[in-house]
Amino acid sequence: xxxxxxxKRVTDPDMKIKxxxxxxxxxxxxxxxxxxxxxxxAVEEALRIREKGNQAEIVVVGIGPKEAATELxxxxxxxxxxxxxxxxxxxxDSTVVAKILKKIVEEEKPDLILTGKQAxxxxxxxxxxxxxxxxxxxxxxxxxxxxxxxxGKKAKVTREVDGGLETIQVELPAIVxxxxxxxxxxYPTVPNILKAKKKPLKEVPVDSLGIDVTPKTEFVKMTEPPxxxxxxxxxxxxxxxxxxxxxxxVL
Amino acid sequence: xxxNFSIDKKDIFFTLFDLFEVEKIYKDIPAFRDxxxxxxxxxxxxxxxxxxxxxxxINQPGDxxxxxxxxxxxxxxxxxxxAYKQFCENGWVATSGDPEFxxxxxxxxxxxxxxxxxFAASIAFYMYPGLTxxxxxxxxxxxxxxxxKKYVHRLYTGEWQGTMCLTEPSAGSAVGDLxxxxxxxxxxxLITGQKIFISAGEHNMTSNHIHLVLAxxxxxxxGIKGVxxxxxxxxxxxxxxxxxxxxxxxxxxxxxxMGIKASATCTxxxxxxxxxxGYLIGEENKGIQYMFMMMNEARMGVGLxxxxxxxxxxxxxxxxxxxxxxxxxxEDFKNADAPRIPIIKHPDVKKMLATMKAxxxxxxxxxxxxxxxxxxxxxxxxxxxKEKNHGLLDLYTPIVKAYCSDMGFKxxxxxxxxxxGYGYCSEYPVEQYLRDCKIASIYxxxxxxxxxxxxxxxxxxxxxxxxxxxLNDFNVWCEENTNHPAFGxxxxxxxxxxxxxxxxxxxFAELSMGGDMAYPAFSATNYLxxxxxxxxxxxxxxxxxxxxxxxxxxxxxxxxxxxEAKAKEIxxxxxxxxxxxxxxxxxxxxxxxxxxxEWLAQSILSLDRSGLDINxxx
Ligand SMILES: Cc1cc2nc3c(=O)[nH]c(=O)nc-3n(C[C@H](O)[C@H](O)[C@H](O)COP(=O)(O)OP(=O)(O)OC[C@H]3O[C@@H](n4cnc5c(N)ncnc54)[C@H](O)[C@@H]3O)c2cc1C
Numbered sequence: 001x002x003x004x005x006x007x008k009r010v011t012d013p014d015m016k017i018k019x020x021x022x023x024x025x026x027x028x029x030x031x032x033x034x035x036x037x038x039x040x041x042a043v044e045e046a047l048r049i050r051e052k053g054n055q056a057e058i059v060v061v062g063i064g065p066k067e068a069a070t071e072l073x074x075x076x077x078x079x080x081x082x083x084x085x086x087x088x089x090x091x092x093d094s095t096v097v098a099k100i101l102k103k104i105v106e107e108e109k110p111d112l113i114l115t116g117k118q119a120x121x122x123x124x125x126x127x128x129x130x131x132x133x134x135x136x137x138x139x140x141x142x143x144x145x146x147x148x149x150x151x152g153k154k155a156k157v158t159r160e161v162d163g164g165l166e167t168i169q170v171e172l173p174a175i176v177x178x179x180x181x182x183x184x185x186x187y188p189t190v191p192n193i194l195k196a197k198k199k200p201l202k203e204v205p206v207d208s209l210g211i212d213v214t215p216k217t218e219f220v221k222m223t224e225p226p227x228x229x230x231x232x233x234x235x236x237x238x239x240x241x242x243x244x245x246x247x248x249x250v251l
Numbered sequence: 252x253x254x255n256f257s258i259d260k261k262d263i264f265f266t267l268f269d270l271f272e273v274e275k276i277y278k279d280i281p282a283f284r285d286x287x288x289x290x291x292x293x294x295x296x297x298x299x300x301x302x303x304x305x306x307x308x309i310n311q312p313g314d315x316x317x318x319x320x321x322x323x324x325x326x327x328x329x330x331x332x333x334a335y336k337q338f339c340e341n342g343w344v345a346t347s348g349d350p351e352f353x354x355x356x357x358x359x360x361x362x363x364x365x366x367x368x369x370f371a372a373s374i375a376f377y378m379y380p381g382l383t384x385x386x387x388x389x390x391x392x393x394x395x396x397x398x399x400k401k402y403v404h405r406l407y408t409g410e411w412q413g414t415m416c417l418t419e420p421s422a423g424s425a426v427g428d429l430x431x432x433x434x435x436x437x438x439x440x441l442i443t444g445q446k447i448f449i450s451a452g453e454h455n456m457t458s459n460h461i462h463l464v465l466a467x468x469x470x471x472x473x474g475i476k477g478v479x480x481x482x483x484x485x486x487x488x489x490x491x492x493x494x495x496x497x498x499x500x501x502x503x504x505x506x507x508x509m510g511i512k513a514s515a516t517c518t519x520x521x522x523x524x525x526x527x528x529g530y531l532i533g534e535e536n537k538g539i540q541y542m543f544m545m546m547n548e549a550r551m552g553v554g555l556x557x558x559x560x561x562x563x564x565x566x567x568x569x570x571x572x573x574x575x576x577x578x579x580x581x582e583d584f585k586n587a588d589a590p591r592i593p594i595i596k597h598p599d600v601k602k603m604l605a606t607m608k609a610x611x612x613x614x615x616x617x618x619x620x621x622x623x624x625x626x627x628x629x630x631x632x633x634x635x636x637k638e639k640n641h642g643l644l645d646l647y648t649p650i651v652k653a654y655c656s657d658m659g660f661k662x663x664x665x666x667x668x669x670x671x672g673y674g675y676c677s678e679y680p681v682e683q684y685l686r687d688c689k690i691a692s693i694y695x696x697x698x699x700x701x702x703x704x705x706x707x708x709x710x711x712x713x714x715x716x717x718x719x720x721x722l723n724d725f726n727v728w729c730e731e732n733t734n735h736p737a738f739g740x741x742x743x744x745x746x747x748x749x750x751x752x753x754x755x756x757x758x759f760a761e762l763s764m765g766g767d768m769a770y771p772a773f774s775a776t777n778y779l780x781x782x783x784x785x786x787x788x789x790x791x792x793x794x795x796x797x798x799x800x801x802x803x804x805x806x807x808x809x810x811x812x813x814x815e816a817k818a819k820e821i822x823x824x825x826x827x828x829x830x831x832x833x834x835x836x837x838x839x840x841x842x843x844x845x846x847x848x849e850w851l852a853q854s855i856l857s858l859d860r861s862g863l864d865i866n867x868x869x
Contacts, residue, residue, distance in 0.1 A: 018823075027823070027824070029823075029824040029825060029826050029827070030261075030824060030825030030826040030828075030829070070289075070293070073289070073293060074293070077293065077297075187297060187300060187301055187305075187337075187341050188293075188297055188341075189340065189341045189342045190294060190297075190341060190342035190343060190346060190355045190357075191342050191355065193290065193293050193294050193297060194286075194290060194294075194355065196293075197287070197289070197290060
């Protein structure tokens with residue numbers, strides 16, 4: 001079988017993010033990047049499916065600038081077989097991502113498409129669902145467990161939903177998005193890191209895909225979250241109650 | 252635990268790739284030719300992830316629940332088992348090992364940098380694989396083909412533990428006084444004796460132990476010239492690689508220590524029943540020569556421990572100083588309502604942090620430079636370059652070991668100071684760094700022994716050639732840079748310090764020519780520190796020159812021209828702040844820390860022997 005996995009390059013969630021004063025984006029000077037943690041889980045899951053004895057080719061896809069190859073290399077070092085990087089250098093939204101992925105899926109014809117449930121930079125959580133709609137494939141989002149059934153023709157997916165777990169079965173090809181508890185991704189080993197550069201990584205300019213990449217949304221502005229005002233000390237309980245009643249109106 | 256363990260990847264990358272341009276150096280070495288900066292960065296990033304996420308979290312538990320000794324077995328803290336297994340599976344044991352035997356074939360420069368990260372996360376933990384790697388490399392270099400086949404691979408994977416067994420109760424610094432004996436028996440020897448303080452000598456993380464033991468063959472000459480090296484497996488290894496009978500070597504106790512409590516420090520008894528089998532490595536009576544390979548590597552490793560502790564403690568202190576609010580600005584001393592400020596704003600705290608930064612990053616440059624010497628000494632195709640770097644590595648090894656362990660301890664001590672009372676309490680991690688770091692100045696040859704090695708052996712080696720090579724390069728560099736538009740002043744100060752070092756070195760030569768042994772030995776530690784400070788000064792000015800170039804490129808790329816705009820960029824852009832910080836720290840080091848060389852020089856050149864002449868009474 002063939003498994004297609006996404007690997008998005010995102011800003012390191014452990015770093016402090018600063019918004020540019022003119023609101024056109026974030027300050028990228030000195031920024032570190034990482035593979036989106038949910039995508040990392042998706043890659044890990046693909047590897048585990050293969051390790052369970054399923055013959056599988058694992059192809060990772062990234063969309064972004066040339067530098068996004070670094071995150072694809074990480075996925076290759078974890079054990080994926082080859083990578084495709086769709087180069088795009090202008091603003092794009094989830095609809096564009098879904099259209100690009102659709103094109104790649106049409107070319108690659110994978111049996112299973114694994115994605116992260118969302119990217120930790122823009123937190124949109126919609127590319128996978130849109131992709132399923134465009135392709136007309138079944139989808140199972142927020143997976144916490146994946147099991148191939150029916151000789152690999154179907155996937156049984158446990159989903160984390162509010163207040164519990166839901167288990168559904170989808171027919172392949174399908175799209176499954178990974179949630180946090182699906183697995184704990186492995187570290188790439190040193191030999192695999194060194195092998196990763198010998199694995200194929202194909203760069204595809206987005207224009208060559210012959211699709212319309214006009215986003216459905218428009219980027220307007222980015223602002224910092226409001227900083228919390230410093231607290232004040234009140235002399236006694238009466239003042240506190242008064243302030244809660246009349247100033248903040250919580251009582 | 253209130254730990255903020257971090258690794259200064261930015262500085263590590265700057266030092267490797269911008270300052271030393273290792274990628275260019277490695278391009279000329281066939282073994283490393285296909286490795287690119289991208290590979291190195293990825294490997295080091297993964298090393299940083301592993302150190303941060305898997306090793307650092309077990310460092311404090313290991314301190315609270317040290318190794319235990321039960322009926323001849325040594326039990327490591329339970330967290331160690333899984334971490335060690337993963338560490339091995341991920342291929343971190345033999346990063347610089349020969350690929351033919353399952354090593355990863357990376358250069359020493361990259362190995363050192365990964366080692367720094369692992370040590371920073373936990374000295375106690377990384378000592379286990381560190382020793383294994385050094386033991387395997389020794390066997391690979393001097394062992395028979397059969398030994399190589401049997402042992403190296405299993406050590407490189409971390410499946411077995413390697414140890415180095417030199418020390419005995421009456422043979423610590425004086426290794427040549429050791430008493431362990433070896434009696435020839437057909438194809439092997441029978442070893443008898445006791446070794447103490449053997450790191451990783453016994454534990455439950457590996458299925459076998461391969462001890463490298465120094466012992467004296469019957470009838471061998473006295474002293475160091477009569478010492479031979481033996482390979483002693485804990486379990487005998489059959490020809491098919493399976494484990495055979497238990498050898499007659501036993502752990503009879505472990506030490507309870509000030510720090511690195513999760514590292515097993517064992518007393519090993521060899522041949523209690525007269526049946527301890529050992530295999531000779533190389534030739535009889537040449538043991539110390541072979542062991543020196545392992546010791547030199549271990550000395551580099553110990554220098555890295557000093558650096559690593561310093562780095563971890565400094566980064567903890569830096570974070571704490573930015574968060575801890577205490578007092579008001581000195582400028583506001585009359586105003587009781589002045590805002591309370593983070594302690595980093597107090598000039599005395601700044602001074603401590605600047606000192607820590609200057610020594611830490613300086614030691615990093617020193618350690619990595621020595622590793623690059625090692626790469627060129629081992630692998631350069633040009634025999635002249637090979638020879639030269641061999642010499643420089645020999646010269647630098649005692650400095651790396653002793654200077655970095657002393658200054659690393661100094662930096663961890665400052666970290667405790669920055670934390671105030673909290674630093675003294677075990678809720679915060681810095682007091683553990685202080686305790687863990689202390690061992691580095693003691694083992695692998697005490698720092699006193701290192702100083703004697705530098706002054707007594709290295710300086711006079713090959714008729715003073717090593718020192719001459721070093722000073723020649725230094726002279727040429729000073730001449731080329733003395734009129735540097737931005738750093739000419741610093742270069743001139745450095746030049747004066749270098750000349751002072753040369754002057755002091757000449758004085759020692761003169762004294763020893765006159766037969767004075769005691770005074771040079773009395774001053775050897777001062778000399779080593781003077782040497783270290785001078786090398787760090789040189790490295791700092793080099794770093795400043797590179798940083799300034801990078802900073803100007805950054806300004807040019809963004810079209811930043813006015814001083815105001817530059818200051819704004821430095822305030823807002825972490826990359827610009829990084830380069831600017833490098834430049835300022837270079838000034839700080841040269842003017843405030845390198846000046847220590849002057850009092851060291853004055854002490855040495857005073858020729859005052861009163862300290863030697865005190866009649867100590869109780
Ligand atoms: C935690 C730990 C781990 C260790 N691991 C190992 C190991 O794995 N393998 C191993 O073989 N050993 C190991 N050691 C032993 C260590 O290398 C020795 O402790 C060290 O070499 C010093 O020897 P000593 O303790 O006998 O001190 P001594 O030699 O008694 O030294 C005491 C003091 O006298 C000074 N001194 C002694 N002789 C001279 C001299 N000629 N000139 C100037 N000063 C001198 C020393 O510098 C020191 O300050 C370990 C020790 C510890 C504590």
